[in-house]
Amino acid sequence: MTLQIGSDREVLVLAKTIAANEFPIERPGVVGQDRASGALLRLSPFPWRGADADPPVRRWSWIQVGTSRDERDTRPETHTVQGEIRATGYVDAKDGWRLRWPFVRPHLCGSLEALVELARARAATMGFVRPAPEIDIVQLPLRLRFRCASEECASMHELPILDWELHSLAQATRAKYGPEWATRFRDTWGAGLTRRYDAHLLLSAYAQAPTKLYVAGLFYPPRVVEDAHEHAHHVRHREHAS
Numbered sequence: 322m323t324l325q326i327g328s329d330r331e332v333l334v335l336a337k338t339i340a341a342n343e344f345p346i347e348r349p350g351v352v353g354q355d356r357a358s359g360a361l362l363r364l365s366p367f368p369w370r371g372a373d374a375d376p377p378v379r380r381w382s383w384i385q386v387g388t389s390r391d392e393r394d395t396r397p398e399t400h401t402v403q404g405e406i407r408a409t410g411y412v413d414a415k416d417g418w419r420l421r422w423p424f425v426r427p428h429l430c431g432s433l434e435a436l437v438e439l440a441r442a443r444a445a446t447m448g449f450v451r452p453a454p455e456i457d458i459v460q461l462p463l464r465l466r467f468r469c470a471s472e473e474c475a476s477m478h479e480l481p482i483l484d485w486e487l488h489s490l491a492q493a494t495r496a497k498y499g500p501e502w503a504t505r506f507r508d509t510w511g512a513g514l515t516r517r518y519d520a521h522l523l524l525s526a527y528a529q530a531p532t533k534l535y536v537a538g539l540f541y542p543p544r545v546v547e548d549a550h551e552h553a554h555h556v557r558h559r560e561h562a563s
């Protein structure tokens with residue numbers, strides 16, 4: 322008999338993921354960052370109120386939670402959750418994501434291909450990837466088509482989306498616009514997104530298929546605006562070049 326001794330952690334909620342009920346299956350979860358170690362954690366199954374209903378925690382909130390490593394899951398980040406979950410703080414988006422970037426940058430992967438290599442070695446099964454600007458969102462089921470913003474990128478990817486937020490936005494768009502919802506949704510969350518934001522994808526491998534990935538979260542920080550000094554410098558540079 323194994324004695325389950327959990328440890329109390331403070332975790333920053335980065336993304337909430339819905340379940341996938343066909344192979345490869347996935348339980349609903351929260352992807353977060355452990356305050357003490359800085360490591361990414363997958364808290365799964367996460368106890369929502371009711372099946373896949375509104376998760377009781379907000380993205381970018383700090384929660385205090387009891388966790389234990391899930392030894393049946395071969396992915397090193399997966400932990401189960403025990404006891405009460407308490408929200409203790411929130412990381413604001415202000416100042417162009419100044420407070421949020423430090424939680425994304427350490428987990429940036431050069432490409433999906435690089436993350437698959439890490440997953441194959443069971444070193445890491447989650448990471449952020451920056452897509453090239455031409456992303457597209459398709460359904461049903463909800464999927465994202467993209468290439469990585471990297472020379473390592475070998476082909477177009479099409480990954481299932483398990484990001485809870487995107488699924489609830491799709492439902493809201495459908496309720497509001499009826500038959501034309503898909504076109505609207507595609508415009509806003511596909512190509513329209515990378516025009517306006519510096520989009521990043523949080524990708525995760527499945528437990529049942531360690532080299533197959535899904536989109537666990539879509540992140541859209543503001544584009545960094547070139548400041549006046551840099552802009553003048555670039556203009557001069559272009560004049561020189563011509």
Ligand SMILES: [Zn+2]
Pocket residue numbers: 432433434468469473474475476478
């Ligand atoms: Zn790629």
